[in-house]
Amino acid sequence: MRDAKIVSRRFDLPNSHTLEVAQKHGAYKAVEKAFGMKPEAIVEEVDRSGLRGKGGGGAPAGSKWKLMLGDFGGRPKYLAVNCDESEPGTFKDRQIITKDPHLLIEGIILTCYAIGSHDAYIYIRGEYHDFQKILQEAIDEAYAAGILGEKVLGHDYRLDVTIHRGAGAYICGEKSALLESMEGKRGHPRLKPHQKEPEWYFGNPTLVNNVETIASVPFIVNEGADAYRSFGTEKSPGTLLFALSGHVERPGVYEAEFGTPMMEYIEHFGGGIRGGKALKAVIPGGASTPVLSAEEVAEATLDYESLRQYGSSLGTGGMIVMDESVDMVEALKNLLEFYHHESCGQCTPCREGTGWVDALVADVLAQKGSPEHIEKLLDVSVTMNGKTICVFAPAVSGVIDGFVGKFRGEFEAYLRSLA
Amino acid sequence: MSFTFTEENLQALESLEKRYPSKEALMLPALWKVMRQQGHIDTEAMVAVAEWLEVPPVKVYGVATFYTMFHLEPIGRHHIQLCKTLSCALCGKADILAHLKKKLGIEVGETTEDGRFTLSQVECLGSCGTAPVMQINDTLYENLTIEKVDEILEGLE
Numbered sequence: 161m162r163d164a165k166i167v168s169r170r171f172d173l174p175n176s177h178t179l180e181v182a183q184k185h186g187a188y189k190a191v192e193k194a195f196g197m198k199p200e201a202i203v204e205e206v207d208r209s210g211l212r213g214k215g216g217g218g219a220p221a222g223s224k225w226k227l228m229l230g231d232f233g234g235r236p237k238y239l240a241v242n243c244d245e246s247e248p249g250t251f252k253d254r255q256i257i258t259k260d261p262h263l264l265i266e267g268i269i270l271t272c273y274a275i276g277s278h279d280a281y282i283y284i285r286g287e288y289h290d291f292q293k294i295l296q297e298a299i300d301e302a303y304a305a306g307i308l309g310e311k312v313l314g315h316d317y318r319l320d321v322t323i324h325r326g327a328g329a330y331i332c333g334e335k336s337a338l339l340e341s342m343e344g345k346r347g348h349p350r351l352k353p354h355q356k357e358p359e360w361y362f363g364n365p366t367l368v369n370n371v372e373t374i375a376s377v378p379f380i381v382n383e384g385a386d387a388y389r390s391f392g393t394e395k396s397p398g399t400l401l402f403a404l405s406g407h408v409e410r411p412g413v414y415e416a417e418f419g420t421p422m423m424e425y426i427e428h429f430g431g432g433i434r435g436g437k438a439l440k441a442v443i444p445g446g447a448s449t450p451v452l453s454a455e456e457v458a459e460a461t462l463d464y465e466s467l468r469q470y471g472s473s474l475g476t477g478g479m480i481v482m483d484e485s486v487d488m489v490e491a492l493k494n495l496l497e498f499y500h501h502e503s504c505g506q507c508t509p510c511r512e513g514t515g516w517v518d519a520l521v522a523d524v525l526a527q528k529g530s531p532e533h534i535e536k537l538l539d540v541s542v543t544m545n546g547k548t549i550c551v552f553a554p555a556v557s558g559v560i561d562g563f564v565g566k567f568r569g570e571f572e573a574y575l576r577s578l579a
Numbered sequence: 580m581s582f583t584f585t586e587e588n589l590q591a592l593e594s595l596e597k598r599y600p601s602k603e604a605l606m607l608p609a610l611w612k613v614m615r616q617q618g619h620i621d622t623e624a625m626v627a628v629a630e631w632l633e634v635p636p637v638k639v640y641g642v643a644t645f646y647t648m649f650h651l652e653p654i655g656r657h658h659i660q661l662c663k664t665l666s667c668a669l670c671g672k673a674d675i676l677a678h679l680k681k682k683l684g685i686e687v688g689e690t691t692e693d694g695r696f697t698l699s700q701v702e703c704l705g706s707c708g709t710a711p712v713m714q715i716n717d718t719l720y721e722n723l724t725i726e727k728v729d730e731i732l733e734g735l736e
Contacts, residue, residue, distance in 0.1 A: 236600065248664045248703040279598070286648045287704050289717035322598045327607055328647035330702065344606025344632070346645040362600045405666035405707035412708045447665060447703075478707065480666055494665050498702050504645075 161420060161428050164391050164399045166379045167372060168415040171259040177294055179301040182262035188307060190381040194270050195315050202274035202381060203229060209385035210397035211377075215242055215333070215370030216250075216446060216476045218396075218464050227358045228275035228367050238366040239272050239280040240342065240359075241374055244326055244333035246285055247446035248498060249478035252401035253371035255413045257284075258291050260375070261298035267374035268321055269312055270381050275367055278318050282371075283338050286327040296323055330502035334550050335359055335368040337504065348506045349550035372401055392418035396463035400477045404430040407437065407483040418463040422452075425462060426481065437483040441566070445475025447495050448555035450562030451488075472562065488567040489574060492560070493521045499556045510553035513544040517560060524574050531575050538564060582624040584631070588612040592631070602632055606642055610649055619650040647701070655690040655697035657735050660714045663700040666707035671723075675711050676700070678725045682732065695735075 170176045170185050179187075194202055207222025228237060241264070245253045256264055268280045284292050299321055302308045312319050324342055326332050332341045336350035339361050358365040376398065380388050389397045396418035402425060403413045409431030416425055422442070426432065433439050439454045444462075450472040452460060460466050464474045482491065500514040520537045523529040537560060545557040564571060584592070595608055609632060613624045620643045629636040643649050661667075661676055680686060683696050690697040706712040709721035713728075720731055 238600075245705050246703060249666060249707050251705045251707050254705060285705065286646070287714060287719075290719060320598060322595075324604075325607060325611060326646070327610070327649055328701075329645065341607065342604060343601070344603040344634075344642065345638075346642055362604070364600065403708060405710060406669045411666075411710070443665075480669070480707070482669065486669065491665060491668075494663075494668050498664050501702055 161416070161424060164417040165415050166388070166391070166399045167256065167263065167375050167401060168259075168413075170263065171255065176259050177261055177298060179262060179298070179305060179307075182260065186382075187262045187378075188266050188269075188313070190266060190378040191269050191307075191313055194273055194381050195313075195317070197381075199274045199276060200229065202270065205385050206274070206377065206380055209380045209388040210395075211373065211380060211388065212396065212398075212464070213370055214372035214376070214400060214476070216247060216448070218474060221369060221373055223356075224358075224367060224369070225271075225275060227356060228277075228365055230358075230365070232365050235364045236279065237275055237277040238361045238364055239268065239275065239277045240335075240338060240361065240366055240368045241268060241280060241282040241371055242333060242335065242338060242368055243282050243284040243288070243371045244330075244338060245288070245371075246330040246333050246502075247448060247476050247478065248495070249405055249443060249446045249480040250403065250476040251405075252403050252413050252476065252478065254288060254291050255401060256371050256375050257288075257295040261295045262302070263375045263378060264295075264371055265298060265302050265308070265321065267377040269307070269319060270377045271367070271369070271374055272319055273312075273317065277367070278320065280319065280321045281324045281342060282321065283324045283326060283332070283342060285332075286325055289325075292323060292325065299323070329504070330498075331504040331550075331552065334552070337550070338368060339366065346504070348504055349552075351549055393463050393465070395465055396474075400462070400474075402429075402462060402477040402479065404479050404481060406479075406481040407434045407486075408432065408481045409434050416462065419466075420462045422457050422460045422462055422479075426457075426479070430481070433481065433483050435483075437485065439481070440484045440486055441482045441488070443480040443482075444472055444477075446478045447480070447498065448559060449473050449475040450558045451566060453566050471558075471565075488563055488570045489521065489525055492563040493518070493525055495559055496521055496556070499552070499559075503552065507548035507553065509544045509547045510556075513540055513553060514556060516540050517544075517556070524571060527574055529575055531572075533575065534564060534568070534571050582613070582617075582621070582627040584612060584627065585616060588616060589631075603634060606632060606634075606639070607646075610639075610643055610646075614649060619653050621651065656695050657715050658697045658699065660699045660701040660704070662702070662704040662706070662710070662712050662714075664703035664707075666703075667710040667712060670710035672711045674725065675713070675723050675728060678728060682729070696732075 332347040337347040341347040414429040496518040500518040544553040625639040
């Protein structure tokens with residue numbers, strides 16, 4: 161496996177979070193280059209790089225950025241950086257804000273200059289209090305050094321960066337819920353517009369991008385779109401901070417190219433399955449991506465296109481690895497409790513449905529269910545899919561279908577004694 | 580009893596105001612200041628926040644009750660939040676929970692009689708690679724073992 165470090169390049173340096181170390185190793189070099197370019201040229205370069213949003217959706221970043229170049233009658237534009245990182249199995253953005261916060265700040269400067277924004281916010285989940293401190297110190301250092309503020313590195317360009325702390329709501333990682341939350345409201349996702357347009361913050365055009373997406377921009381500006389495309393696959397260019405948790409020898413976050421075979425990644429970085437046990441399943445990209453059986457894991461590669469073949473998706477790239485000892489009914493129950501707790505309550509199929517499916521699986525586990533429970537579970541899952549404002553409920557539906565579809569025997573075993 | 584922001588908190592909020600296009604954006608920052616000041620957000624504090632933000636109190640109520648980290652009632656001095664989501668569950672969360680319950684003599688959702696500890700289970704803390712984990716107030720503790728939990732709790736007043 162070849163080395164592919166775009167975002168994690170400085171992670172292992174001692175004191176990599178400080179301005180001094182970051183700058184000694186190339187931080188903020190791209191800013192000088194960017195100010196010599198037209199903003200549209202940067203947008204074009206990012207578009208050409210094929211950079212895809214790294215928060216889970218994988219939408220092309222360039223298309224989103226282009227929407228910010230429209231005519232908005234002089235209204236201010238905003239950048240909101242999504243550091244809500246709450247998808248179970250995902251813990252990559254915290255590596256960036258603690259190990260190389262200046263890379264994120266550099267990415268923010270480049271992005272804001274490209275889209276014409278003078279105010280950026282970093283929406284960070286409330287639980288990341290200690291990590292927020294490290295990020296705030298880096299921002300303070302950048303202000304003190306004249307990198308942020310009235311004149312970015314002496315150029316006639318004002319940029320303010322403000323951290324906005326969330327308060328424990330998974331749904332605020334959804335971009336429109338995030339903006340609702342930043343507007344001082346409950347985190348309820350907004351209806352999607354019928355055509356492509358930017359997001360809106362107090363009625364002003366706004367770009368929402370994940371931390372890692374923004375942290376990938378300095379490389380693209382420095383080295384160019386082609387250099388970025390030299391990593392990964394044709395349709396999934398570049399790298400991702402993939403992560404491993406669960407039953408592996410060495411859990412953690414390791415950057416790799418898109419297209420890397422999943423099992424090779426698990427062996428190479430994770431040291432294989434813990435205790436030499438056999439693999440049963442992997443949730444490939446955070447809890448909301450449908451589970452893969454061991455046979456599928458053996459074939460899959462880590463890119464958006466490959467995982468679609470197995471009815472799943474790449475998501476955040478945070479893999480939850482489960483060995484042969486795992487009870488898949490218990491595992492699904494664990495995730496359904498999560499969704500039941502985190503449903504924002506706005507749409508009935510989601511608010512009620514997450515409770516129903518949780519209760520149904522609880523019955524199965526308690527061997528109180530009837531053999532029809534599995535059909536009921538799948539029936540509610542259908543009702544939850546495609547009938548809500550955001551993709552939360554459809555994701556739950558996919559999770560249920562994955563577990564029941566691929567491990568139905570384990571569900572039936574609980575109910576067999578009742579038949 | 581009515582609630583008043585300390586001078587320091589009020590100044591911090593006012594200086595933050597110029598960073599945002601609307602004062603309403605300061606809802607979460609203001610509620611965090613209340614949490615910092617008295618550990619929970621009661622009705623009096625909601626009214627004070629509403630007055631400062633110039634919004635109806637019911638709007639503050641709606642927000643304060645939406646977010647898990649805002650407590651509406653006083654809790655123990657040390658809020659133990661054990662992560663219960665899948666990666667932690669796969670890596671031994673159940674043993675840690677059983678130990679915490681036994682050691683503290685309380686169930687999940689309860690506070691010890693001396694008011695020192697409140698025990699909660701929470702959803703994913705974003706630390707799956709170092710599971711199992713818990714957060715006590717704002718501090719995260721990773722790679723928990725029963726011995727480590729004992730050490731951590733003994734270090735708290």
